[in-house]
Amino acid sequence: MDLNALINDPNFLPWLIPVGPLLAFLIITLLTNRSKLIPATSEEYGGHHPDYDGMSVPVVTTRSRIVSITVGLSGIIAAWLISWQVVARATSLAHLGEEVFHSAVVWMNTGVSTFNMGVLVDPLTVPLLFMVPFACLMIFIYSIGYMAHDPRQSRFFSLIALFAGAMLTLVVADNLLLLFVGWEIMGLCSFMLIGFWFEKPSAYKAAIKAFTTTRVADVIMLLGIAYLYASTGTLSFREIMYNPAPGAEIVAVEGGSEAIVSEAEGEEGAIVEGEHEGEEGEEGYSSVHAETLAERLANTPALLIPGMSAASLIGIFLIIGTIGKSAQFPLHVWLPDAMEGPTPVSAMIHAAAMVSAGVYAVIRMYPLFAAGGDPHHGIFTPPLLVMAVVGAFTAIFAATIAVTQNDVKKVLAYSTISQLGFMVAALGIGGFVAAAFHLITHAFFKALLFMASGAVIHGMEHGEHHVHAHGHDEAEEHSHDSHGATVVTSHAHDAHDAHDEHGHAHDDHGHEEHAPHFDPQDMRNMGGLRKTMPVTFITFLIGGLSLAGFPLITAGFWSKDEILAEAWAGTTHGYGPHALVFVLLAIAAFLTAFYTMRQIGMTFWGEARTEEAKHANLGRGIVSFTMTLPLVLLSFFAITAGFVGVPSDFPLFGAIFSPEYNAFHHLVGAALIAESSAVPFNIFPVLVSFAVALGGIGLGYLMYWRKPLQAGEVDPLVSILGPVYPVLQNKYYFDELYTALFVKPSQWFAKNVAYEFIDRGVIDGFLHLLARVFTWIGDFLKVMNLWLIDGVGDGIPELMAKSGISFRRLQSGRVQTYMLLLAIAALVIALVFALSTGVLQAAP
């Protein structure tokens, strides 16, 4: 095959997108992950490693660190370049919705059917192909600085590469199974990365929690996949949702049926060339609406649950997967704990990859969920209703929690849950374009916020070290300064993490006065960081304003506005779910703006509340550079990403950015036949957007900027919220509830019922009883044996012996005895003789 032609073939290119990171993962894992053993007391650990007293610990060698970074970086850059190349080609096509890039290979044969695996780039894929590789690249660059002194750096980069590869696989997948493969591998990566500092109990607990919680959802999603496959015979997105079903009645016969035929035949062997359904199918789609498999499912009654359509049940199964992956209520508990991982991982999970995957999967399968309903005309299918309710509830639920959190990353974590709720709710009311839009903008500004908060934490740790060095040893100060951030390793997290309930033997430096209580992530310890970390401050502010939806100039405004507009449009028609979503999301948006301002105020504004905060900075050199560069690049997109989706009839801005049509809407909306036009412009939702964003920002400003928190001062919210505050602070006690309801009982059941009672008690008990019964029977037979058989066998000789012994007594050796016997015998004989012959009778 001509390699050059292959590489220029847009149908083939998507195959190459995940290859780079996956290859990087393999190379780093197998080849370049070399460590050397270094005593735990060495400088690499800042003189002391709390977990490994007096032993040698493997530390990645400098060479393999550099090679690993290079390999990983090249893998991700390759993915990024190819992705943007594909994006460029895709957006230049006029009708991408119909002329998708697609190719597939035979993956497995079962019976007479074959399962094809392939890649697909269609309008839904394009935005993610734009965002994901770029965000991953930013995260990777950032990690170079952030993880610069971690002893297991190679492993980190290999896992990040695998994470990116899995996400990209998921994005380009042309079928649900391949999507699920990427989905689960991301689950594994999140498990590995959240528990990256596996010595820390809070870290591995969070890792297990994340994996288990998402797995609850995933096994149900697997059921949905199995059900879908069983009822349609395929898992390909296009075959299920866009292409006419086999045997469907198509009026414009020629184009449509030919497309089907060519697909049904399915070229044997390697790569099936791009199908370009559009060329033949255009009339089939646009002029005539042929029934798709998804719609056929909507008319099929479901198994198990009467009164529901198969499409609905499958949809609910699949949505539960999303609820788990995108951390929606009630499976949201894992996401805040996922903060235990290194910060780049948080950015990866929260922005670029994992949680986006959940929303993406729903967008991908949207026609299936909507099949049989039409949210734009008030007809909701059960999956859509579930999404609308869950999403809207999660949005406000998580926002209320975020308001009271003091951990800089926890605030962001709950805001992620809340923002994902926005997207899911938007999907529930049919605004899948709005959801996709918000997904993209959110990814940019949330990645930015996470990395900025990571920089803050890093800076605080640096400040902390500075304080220690300063207070302890004047002479050393200089050397630490000259090291820049080098001395503080990420392991400082372990040593100073207040969440670490087990508490290591902290910090033997001799700084007990600071160390055990200081938490570099606690915003109450910060303040005034704008002075020492200006770049971080500005980028954080941009990201925060975007999250808050600052009107007109931030990306977050446009995407959030579109969701609200979508909801309002339905509300005006009197659709209940729309109204619910609109009200809840508006309140959530208000809270979002408020807690964002609270966070920025507490972190950057005012005066430093601790010595550490006063000295917080990123230092100089490569660490500082690699950590700030992504922030700057991302903040560009946190502002501009919104302009691709400005409604064309929006006053002024529409004319500037969308002179002809709403670019984003035009691109993504084209994926679906049903989604033809954006909602018409309405001033009311825009005003609401303005009001909630500015209101929230204003309130936050009043409370936390105008009168910044002083050192030792209690958060004003505590008194305002009163008894509600501890409830929110403790996340509505969901962790405790789940532990009591699910974790403990299942552990108890596993140990005491399933193992001890059923297996050891009942089954083994029965077996042992059986064995005992047989032993008893055996014993009984043994006794019988002794009595009867041995009795006869041994008895005769024994009898002889015994009688011999008793007869021996006669042999006394006394002649007289013999004589007596003789006499008696003679007498007896005589008597007998006499009697028998009748002598005695005759005698008289």
Next chain:
Amino acid sequence: MVPLWMYLLVAAAMFSIGVYGVLARRNAVAILMSVELMLSAVNINLIAFWRYMAPENMAGQAFAAFVFVVAAAEAAVGLAIIISIYRSRRSVVVEDVNLLKG
């Protein structure tokens, strides 16, 4: 004439005394004497039966003569044994002579 049963009665009495002596006495000499007594009882029987039952036949007397001879020989041998036992054991009590006992 004295009827036969009287002789038989005397003989039986003598024999019984002899048997008793043999069985009950511990002294070997006494036992020997008892044996002689029994032999004598037998002799009385032999002679009595000969006289009353078959006087024309000599067998009875002959038997009696034989018995005398045997009794004499027996007494001689028996006494000799007893003496030799006495010599080695200083006792003629039969219980003491148990070398052959199993």
Next chain:
Amino acid sequence: MNIFGFDVLSFLVFASALAALLLVFVPSEQKAIARILALGLSVAIGGVAAAVFFAYNTTAAGQQMTFQTEWFGLLGASWHVGIDGISASMVLLTGILTPLAVLVSWEIEDRVNMHMALILFFEAGLFGTFVAQDLMVFFLFYELTLVPMFFIINQWGGPNRKYASTKFFLYSLGGSLGMLLAIQLIGITAGTFDIPTLITQTDLWLNLSRPDGLFLGIPVNTVKGLAFLGFFVAFCIKVPVWPFHTWLPDAHSEAPTAGSMLLAGVMLKLGAYGFLRIVIPLFPDVWVADISILGLTTNFATFFAILAVLGIVLGAFAAFGQTDIKRLVAYSSVNHMGFVALGLAVTARIYGEQFVTGSTELAQDAIIATNGAVLQMFNHGLSSAGMFLLAGAIYHKTHTRDMTQYGGLWVKAPIYGGIFIFTSMASLGLPGLNGFVSEFLVVRGSFTVYTLLTVISMIGLLFTGGYILKGIRSVLHGPFNMHWRDYKLEIDMREFIAMAPLMVLMLITGLAPNWILSVINASVTQLFGGS
């Protein structure tokens, strides 16, 4: 295909047995010779097994490489061997795992030659069972596998080995007695023990009829039912299907590493294979005939599916409740083999209905489920052998199986940790690795047939995650237990070499399952009357 004048399948059986015999005569003090000889021979035999697998022609599915000759004519038995796609994959699995078990047995120092001989002897039994096409031959080799495994556990096992080996032996033997009777019953009735003949000539056994409806004075259906039960119980014990599984944790946890690997890797498959080869084809009508259990009318296939799901769920829970690492892995076998059993239940149900009513409804689902079951047999062979190898590796170094004694070992054993996680994930059914493909196929196939049961089985799948994570967490994660500070915990080169092929196969099967699935699928499709 002939090797040294033997047909290749008979050669596999006899070569293994001869190799075992040869090893017996190696002087017991010559450990190195015994080891290398055993490894060389088993690799060679494994090579032949692989050749057999790849020589299997998928386009002409059905029995291949058959060979039949007179053997025990008095009984009507004959030496009849042959393989279809299902047997071929099992032969391949046996061929792969035995050399690895030999390699792992390097750590045995006591009577090396006997240990190796028993492993090879065991291999002979496995090959014989998988290639047998005659009930008597099948039974012979099926029972033959017990003996070497009994001695391996009994002589080289852990502290509680006497109890475990006795339990194992009695359990298996107890099941086999009924099977022997059932085989004799079939033999007397049909006049032949030849499996293909029994299946193709339906008058002999399948549609057995007597003018008065009686056989030996008993109704024919009762006779069939009893014969069925004989096989059913025997194979249920072997698989093991809940609640016949309690021999397994004891035997697995007490056996030496190689023994556990072979036991979990191949021996359990004998049961599932027996279902596919004998019970399902020979008793199609019995599977779907109505029976009444506790007042509920059901049939054996459904009953079997219920047991399978109980195995999946309770096996996962029981594994989750363990603190002994080998026991945890052992219970994971109950859990995973439950999926095999679930797939087989679907096979039995649909095959039976097809036989009775002739309808081909749901045949495609059954094909998928059966494919899944067979692939799961193969996959479980890989992953459980791998897990036992790793559990054995850490046990060998720490001399404890108590997981609470471990903790944070990853830092001292980074390579081991990576391999452990990889293998655990394969066992967990992570998409992209082998376990997922087969579990997905089983779930997909059984969903339409046993919807509710499949839904319930998801609880088991969830807790599969639970116990796997528990294993990873307690071995690798957490604060380092300073007790092991001066121990060498990293995986040995030899163990690594033994792991490598397993890992490669796990990955390949997960990414592109068609290399083996096409072979399995050809025969499975044929089973359901497809081509």
